[in-house]
Amino acid sequence: MDLLERARAAAASVTDPELPPLTVEDLGILRDVRLDNGTIEVAITPTYSGCPAMREIAGAIEKAVRETGAEKVRVRHVLTPAWTTDWLTHVARTKLLALGIAPPEPGQGTEALFGRPAVACPRCHSTNTERISAFGSTACKALHRCLNCKEPFEAFKCH
Amino acid sequence: MATTSITLTETPQVQSYLALADDALVLGHRTSEWTGHAPLLEEELALANIALDLIGQARMLYQAAGELTGHSEDELAYLRDPPAFRNALIMELPNGDFAFTMARLLLVSVASDQKWRSGFADPVLTAIGEKAMKETAYHVRHSAEWLIRLGDGTVESHRRAQDAVDALWPFTGELTASREPWLRAVAPVLHRATLQQPKDGWMQSGGRTGRHTEHLGHLLAEMQVLPRTYPGAIW
Numbered sequence: 316m317d318l319l320e321r322a323r324a325a326a327a328s329v330t331d332p333e334l335p336p337l338t339v340e341d342l343g344i345l346r347d348v349r350l351d352n353g354t355i356e357v358a359i360t361p362t363y364s365g366c367p368a369m370r371e372i373a374g375a376i377e378k379a380v381r382e383t384g385a386e387k388v389r390v391r392h393v394l395t396p397a398w399t400t401d402w403l404t405h406v407a408r409t410k411l412l413a414l415g416i417a418p419p420e421p422g423q424g425t426e427a428l429f430g431r432p433a434v435a436c437p438r439c440h441s442t443n444t445e446r447i448s449a450f451g452s453t454a455c456k457a458l459h460r461c462l463n464c465k466e467p468f469e470a471f472k473c474h
Numbered sequence: 475m476a477t478t479s480i481t482l483t484e485t486p487q488v489q490s491y492l493a494l495a496d497d498a499l500v501l502g503h504r505t506s507e508w509t510g511h512a513p514l515l516e517e518e519l520a521l522a523n524i525a526l527d528l529i530g531q532a533r534m535l536y537q538a539a540g541e542l543t544g545h546s547e548d549e550l551a552y553l554r555d556p557p558a559f560r561n562a563l564i565m566e567l568p569n570g571d572f573a574f575t576m577a578r579l580l581l582v583s584v585a586s587d588q589k590w591r592s593g594f595a596d597p598v599l600t601a602i603g604e605k606a607m608k609e610t611a612y613h614v615r616h617s618a619e620w621l622i623r624l625g626d627g628t629v630e631s632h633r634r635a636q637d638a639v640d641a642l643w644p645f646t647g648e649l650t651a652s653r654e655p656w657l658r659a660v661a662p663v664l665h666r667a668t669l670q671q672p673k674d675g676w677m678q679s680g681g682r683t684g685r686h687t688e689h690l691g692h693l694l695a696e697m698q699v700l701p702r703t704y705p706g707a708i709w
Contacts, residue, residue: 364605365530394534395597397604449612450520454527458516474608 321383322355323348329375333368333453336410339376343402346393354387355380360398363454363474400474412437416456417470434470436461446470477705480545480553487596488542489560492550493682494589494599495535496561499551500690501582502528503697504569513572520616524579527609531602538598552701556691557684564645565681566690570638573624573631577638580617584659585649586610618663625667636669647677 316324326348327340339345339359347358357376361369373390380388400419403411408418417437433442441463448458451469460467482488506525512518536547543550564582569575590607594600624635650656653674664671680686700707 361605363527363530364534364602364609365526365528367526394601395604397601397608448516448520449616450516450523452519454523458519 318383318385319348319350319355322350322357322380322385322388325379325383326357326376329372329379331368332371332375333455334411334414334416336414337407339372341404341407341410343404343407344372344398351389354389355385356389356391358391358393360393362398366454368453398474400471403471411471415468417459417468419471419473434459436464436466437468438466439464444468477553477702479555479558480549482543482545482554482558485542488539490596491535491539491542491599493560493562495532495539495550496559497565497582497586498528498535499532500559500561500565500693501579502526502532503693504565504567505575505579507569508575521575524613524616527606527613531606531609534602534605538602548701552698556686556694559681559684559686559690559694561681561690562645562648563678563681563687564642564649566687566693567642567645568689570641571634573621573634574638574641576617576620576624577635578642579613580621580663581639581642581646581660582649583610583613583617585646585656587614588650588655588659621663621669622667625664625669632668635667639664639669640672643672643674644676644678647674648679648681 327338327345329339331337331339331342334342342362344359344362345357346360347356349356349358357380359369359373359376369392373392376390377388403418411418415437417434420434434444434446435442436444436459439461441461443462444459445462446457446459447467449472451458455472455474456469457472458467459470484492502525505521505528508521509518509525512521532551533547536550539550540546545553562582564578567578587607587610590603590610594603621635624631626632627635646656647653661671
């Protein structure tokens with residue numbers, strides 16, 4: 316593998332500190348890895364404006380790419396087009412379910428003021444669920460509960 | 475030794491970035507003051523999340539302003555005095571009770587939502603807005619649900635919600651360039667909340683030109699004391 320391929324693989328394997336099984340590639344926030352005049356430039360897209368994990372992720376990417384032998388590394392934030400949960404890969408959705416977090420349904424990003432999309436319980440798969448709060452333990456998750464199996468669960472917000 | 479404040483040459487573009495950034499930072503800071511004091515655990519998380527969204531938006535806007543002024547986001551947030559802040563006055567008012575906090579969040583978020591959605595000629599603001607509008611939609615919904623619950627709740631919660639809306643109304647004139655769309659979005663929520671929509675009268679203004687209420691200085695004193703006392707301090 317040449318340097319660029321190694322750098323790309325290293326960047327793609329960096330994980331989200333708040334959802335450790337998920338890589339930046341799974342999350343769809345890794346936009347581009349290129350060699351620019353001797354510098355490896357990695358472009359990532361922020362998930363939420365205030366997501367505290369972005370800084371750690373950028374640092375981890377820089378470190379991982381350096382370890383492949385790259386001497387000059389730059390991590391760039393690309394704001395547009397804005398990240399959406401539609402970019403979560405199929406692998407990401409499977410990993411979220413395994414963590415007990417309901418993945419977002421693609422294309423549900425724009426909820427009406429009082430509309431509530433049905434969210435399936437990650438444990439029993441019932442859609443007889445209700446939202447407890449639109450805001451959860453991190454910017455990307457909401458709190459729900461299943462009215463069928465009675466378990467509370469987190470759901471990845473549609474964004 | 476305490477650091478000295480920065481002075482900026484404010485082109486109209488810099489001023490437009492700072493107005494949005496200062497709105498988000500000051501309201502974000504006010505919202506974060508609820509952390510540890512919210513009436514229930516879910517609300518604790520919600521308010522902390524909303525504050526985080528707003529401060530995140532402020533950071534992106536300060537970074538954009540920094541490209542034009544040569545100042546870092548930290549310098550813009552921490553090393554300006556009250557008259558250099560361009561936020562609307564409504565952002566800096568103390569939180570009051572929970573009804574006041576939610577009523578303000580609604581009145582402000584409806585204006586922000588419309589601002590982000592209306593788009594900008596400036597591509598930097600458009601890019602920031604693409605992200606921010608999704609977050610602001612959550613803020614509108616959360617605050618609208620609370621205001622309806624409070625307004626259409628008990629006699630006491632109704633009274634507090636009405637007092638909040640009445641007290642905030644004269645501060646809403648600074649929020650929008652065009653008031654009609656904002657009124658059209660706010661009115662149905664007030665109606666559902668069984669609250670009286672105050673009549674438009676004399677409006678408070680001055681925030682955009684740096685004439686602030688006495689509250690901003692106190693807020694900034696708390697926000698800025700650490701970086702001003704220990705310049706360059708890091709975690």
